[in-house]
Amino acid sequence: MATETTSDRVLILDFGSQVTQLIARRVREAGVFCEIHPYSMSEAAIEAYAPKAIILSGSPASVTEEGSPRAPGIVFTKGVPVLGICYGQQTMCEQLGGKVEPGETREFGRAFVDVKEPCALFEGVWQVGAREQVWMSHGDRVAKLPEGFRIVATSEGAPYAIIADDSRRFYAVQFHPEVVHTPHGDALIRNFLFAVSGLSGSWTMAAFKAQAIEKIRAQVGTGKVICGLSGGVDSSVAAVLIHEAIGDQLTCIFVDTGLMRAGEADEVVTLFRDHYNIPLVHVDAADLFLGKLAGVSDPEVKRKTIGATFIEIFDAEAKKIGGAGFLAQGTLYPDVIESVSFTGGPSVTIKSHHNVGGLPERMNLKLVEPLRELFKDEVRRLGVELGLPKAFIGRHPFPGPGLAIRIPGEITPEKLEILRKADTVYLEEIRNAGLYDVIWQAFAVLLPVRTVGVMGDGRSYDYACALRAVTSVDGMTADYYPFSHEFLGRVATRIINEVRGINRVTYDITSKPPGTIEWE
Ligand SMILES: Nc1ncnc2c1ncn2[C@@H]1O[C@H](COP(=O)(O)OP(=O)(O)OP(=O)(O)O)[C@@H](O)[C@H]1O
Ligand SMILES: O=c1[nH]c(=O)c2[nH+]cn([C@@H]3O[C@H](COP(=O)(O)O)[C@@H](O)[C@H]3O)c2[nH]1
Ligand SMILES: NC(=O)CC[C@H](N)C(=O)O
Ligand SMILES: [Mg+2]
Known part of the structure; x- marks a missing residue:
C-alpha cells in the first residue's frame, strides 16, 4: 500500500x-x-x-x-x-x-x-x-x-x-x-x-497535486477512465485532478440511485456542466437500486448491495463508451480505514463504505483512487489548489448509499419521499440561520417507529424523525452541533406541519465515538 x-x-x-x-x-x-x-x-x-x-x-x-x-x-x-x-x-x-x-x-x-x-x-x-x-x-x-x-x-x-x-x-x-x-x-x-528524524515537512497540497498527476498518468497510460461523480467534494476533486492528468481520456458518470435528496440529481448535473467541460453521463438507475433493496433491512447487506449495483452500472457504462479499463472514485482514507478489518490486526470493521468494503470481490475495472490517502479537510485544500468553486468545496458530505442508510430498516418509495421532504425543510432552516458552513454535516433520519400524536383534534399515528448535525474536522470524530432550543423548535414545527407522515421530531446528541455520524 x-x-x-x-x-x-x-x-x-x-x-x-x-x-x-x-x-x-x-x-x-x-x-x-x-x-x-x-x-x-x-x-x-x-x-x-x-x-x-x-x-x-x-x-x-x-x-x-x-x-x-x-x-x-x-x-x-x-x-x-x-x-x-x-x-x-x-x-x-x-x-x-x-x-x-x-x-x-x-x-x-x-x-x-x-x-x-x-x-x-x-x-x-x-x-x-x-x-x-x-x-x-x-x-x-x-x-x-x-x-x-x-x-x-x-x-x-x-x-x-x-x-x-x-x-x-x-x-x-x-x-x-x-x-x-x-x-x-x-x-x-x-x-x-x-x-x-531530520524530515523536511515539505508535504504540501501543491506537491501532492503534482505527484498525484504523475501517478495517474503512469497508471492509466493511454487507457480510458470513467469516474463515479456524485457531486460531492471528493469525487469532484478526483474528477478535476484526473482531468488535469489525462484530459479527454476521462468520462464522468453520475448515477441517480433513487436514494438522492430532493432535486439533487439535477443540481449536480447542472452545477458540473456549468463549471467543467468534462463529458458527464447521467444514468437513471432508481428502479434498479430500489428493486435490489426491496426487503433488505440489514445495514451491511444494504451497503454491499449498493456497492455491487454501482459497479454493475459502471461496468455497463464502461462498455458503452468503447471499453474503459479504469474506474476512478473519490475514495478517502477514512473510507478505507473504517471499511477494512486488518487481518490479525486490532481494529474492527465499523461499516463497509459502499466504495471500499462494499465493492464486489471480482472487478473488471481497475481502480484509480488518487485521494485514497487523504483526509477530508486535506481534500478540500486540494480542491482549493485545483481552483474548484466554493459550491463544490463547501458542500456537506453525502454518502454514496444516500438516504438508504438514513432509513433504518426496509426502504420504500413512500419512506424516501417523506424523508426527502423533512430533510429539505431542515436544510432550508439551517441555511436561513446562516449555519450551513459552521456545521460539518446535517441531515434528517426517518425512524422505523410510529408514534401517536394529536393533530387538529384528530389522532395521528405516524413516523418519528431524528435530526442530526455534527461538527468535525475529518469525519473520524464528531460532536453534535449545539442548536438553540428555539431553532430546534422551529424546525420541528415546520416538519410536523409540512411533512405528511411525520408527527414527532427528535434531535440526536450523540458524539462520534461512541456513535457514528450516519445511523447505519
Ligand atoms: N451517485 C453517484 N454516482 C456516481 N458515483 C458515486 C455516486 N455516489 C458516490 N459515488 C462514488 O463513490 C465515492 C465515495 O462517495 P462519497 O460520498 O464518500 O464521496 P463524494 O460523494 O465524492 O464526496 P462527499 O463525501 O463530500 O459526499 C465518490 O467519490 C464517487 O466516486
Ligand atoms: O460515500 C460514502 N459511502 C459510504 O458507504 C459511507 N458511509 C458513511 N459515509 C460518510 O462518511 C462520513 C463518516 O460517517 P460515519 O461516521 O457514519 O462512518 C460521513 O460523512 C458519512 O456520510 C459514507 N460515504
Ligand atoms: N493507552 C494505552 O496505550 C494503554 C496501554 C495499556 N493498556 C495500559 O493500560 O497501560
Ligand atoms: Mg458523497
Missing part, C-alpha cells in the same frame, strides 16, 4: 488505540506524509514502505498479558528513529530488555509531568524543572529501563513518563502527545519529526 507521494514517509504502527488517527493528523499537519498500518505488518512490507521514522501507537492491550501484540523486530534494527506512545512505550521497553508491570495508580485524563533533563523531544517547548500538563490513559507502567535509555521526565503514576535513548534515536512517552488535551503535544511530535 506504500505510495510514491514522497520519500519522507513516516510509518505509524497501530496497536488498536482509540486515538491512532490523531497521530496521523498531527504528523500530516506538520507537512510530513504518513500512513497507519497494523502492528502485524510484515517486515518485508515495512522494508518496502521505507519509513524515515516510526511511531508506535497506544493499545487497549497490556504488555503483561500473554500473547499481547509486539512490534516487528525490524522496527528496532532498521536504524530509523522510533517514538513509542503509551503502549508503544511499554512494548518498546519490553522488547529491548526492560520491564513493564501493572501500576499502583492508574492515570486517566489530565496529569502532570516533571521535566528532569534536557531532551530533543521537547527542546524549545518545555524547560527543565517545569511541571507540564499532559493527557494520560494507562494502567501499566514501565518498571525497568532497557539499556541505553535515560529518564527525562516523570509523573506520579509513571516514573518513566518520558525516556530517551539519544544514540539510537529511540524516544518514548507514557502520555498521549497526539491529543489536544496535551497542550504543546503537537510541538513534541514536530520535534520528533524535524529535530530528531
Whole structure:
C-alpha cells in the first residue's frame, strides 16, 4: 500500500488505540506524509514502505498479558528513529530488555509531568524543572529501563513518563502527545519529526497535486477512465485532478440511485456542466437500486448491495463508451480505514463504505483512487489548489448509499419521499440561520417507529424523525452541533406541519465515538 507521494514517509504502527488517527493528523499537519498500518505488518512490507521514522501507537492491550501484540523486530534494527506512545512505550521497553508491570495508580485524563533533563523531544517547548500538563490513559507502567535509555521526565503514576535513548534515536512517552488535551503535544511530535528524524515537512497540497498527476498518468497510460461523480467534494476533486492528468481520456458518470435528496440529481448535473467541460453521463438507475433493496433491512447487506449495483452500472457504462479499463472514485482514507478489518490486526470493521468494503470481490475495472490517502479537510485544500468553486468545496458530505442508510430498516418509495421532504425543510432552516458552513454535516433520519400524536383534534399515528448535525474536522470524530432550543423548535414545527407522515421530531446528541455520524 506504500505510495510514491514522497520519500519522507513516516510509518505509524497501530496497536488498536482509540486515538491512532490523531497521530496521523498531527504528523500530516506538520507537512510530513504518513500512513497507519497494523502492528502485524510484515517486515518485508515495512522494508518496502521505507519509513524515515516510526511511531508506535497506544493499545487497549497490556504488555503483561500473554500473547499481547509486539512490534516487528525490524522496527528496532532498521536504524530509523522510533517514538513509542503509551503502549508503544511499554512494548518498546519490553522488547529491548526492560520491564513493564501493572501500576499502583492508574492515570486517566489530565496529569502532570516533571521535566528532569534536557531532551530533543521537547527542546524549545518545555524547560527543565517545569511541571507540564499532559493527557494520560494507562494502567501499566514501565518498571525497568532497557539499556541505553535515560529518564527525562516523570509523573506520579509513571516514573518513566518520558525516556530517551539519544544514540539510537529511540524516544518514548507514557502520555498521549497526539491529543489536544496535551497542550504543546503537537510541538513534541514536530520535534520528533524535524529535530530528531531530520524530515523536511515539505508535504504540501501543491506537491501532492503534482505527484498525484504523475501517478495517474503512469497508471492509466493511454487507457480510458470513467469516474463515479456524485457531486460531492471528493469525487469532484478526483474528477478535476484526473482531468488535469489525462484530459479527454476521462468520462464522468453520475448515477441517480433513487436514494438522492430532493432535486439533487439535477443540481449536480447542472452545477458540473456549468463549471467543467468534462463529458458527464447521467444514468437513471432508481428502479434498479430500489428493486435490489426491496426487503433488505440489514445495514451491511444494504451497503454491499449498493456497492455491487454501482459497479454493475459502471461496468455497463464502461462498455458503452468503447471499453474503459479504469474506474476512478473519490475514495478517502477514512473510507478505507473504517471499511477494512486488518487481518490479525486490532481494529474492527465499523461499516463497509459502499466504495471500499462494499465493492464486489471480482472487478473488471481497475481502480484509480488518487485521494485514497487523504483526509477530508486535506481534500478540500486540494480542491482549493485545483481552483474548484466554493459550491463544490463547501458542500456537506453525502454518502454514496444516500438516504438508504438514513432509513433504518426496509426502504420504500413512500419512506424516501417523506424523508426527502423533512430533510429539505431542515436544510432550508439551517441555511436561513446562516449555519450551513459552521456545521460539518446535517441531515434528517426517518425512524422505523410510529408514534401517536394529536393533530387538529384528530389522532395521528405516524413516523418519528431524528435530526442530526455534527461538527468535525475529518469525519473520524464528531460532536453534535449545539442548536438553540428555539431553532430546534422551529424546525420541528415546520416538519410536523409540512411533512405528511411525520408527527414527532427528535434531535440526536450523540458524539462520534461512541456513535457514528450516519445511523447505519
Ligand atoms: N451517485 C453517484 N454516482 C456516481 N458515483 C458515486 C455516486 N455516489 C458516490 N459515488 C462514488 O463513490 C465515492 C465515495 O462517495 P462519497 O460520498 O464518500 O464521496 P463524494 O460523494 O465524492 O464526496 P462527499 O463525501 O463530500 O459526499 C465518490 O467519490 C464517487 O466516486
Ligand atoms: O460515500 C460514502 N459511502 C459510504 O458507504 C459511507 N458511509 C458513511 N459515509 C460518510 O462518511 C462520513 C463518516 O460517517 P460515519 O461516521 O457514519 O462512518 C460521513 O460523512 C458519512 O456520510 C459514507 N460515504
Ligand atoms: N493507552 C494505552 O496505550 C494503554 C496501554 C495499556 N493498556 C495500559 O493500560 O497501560
Ligand atoms: Mg458523497
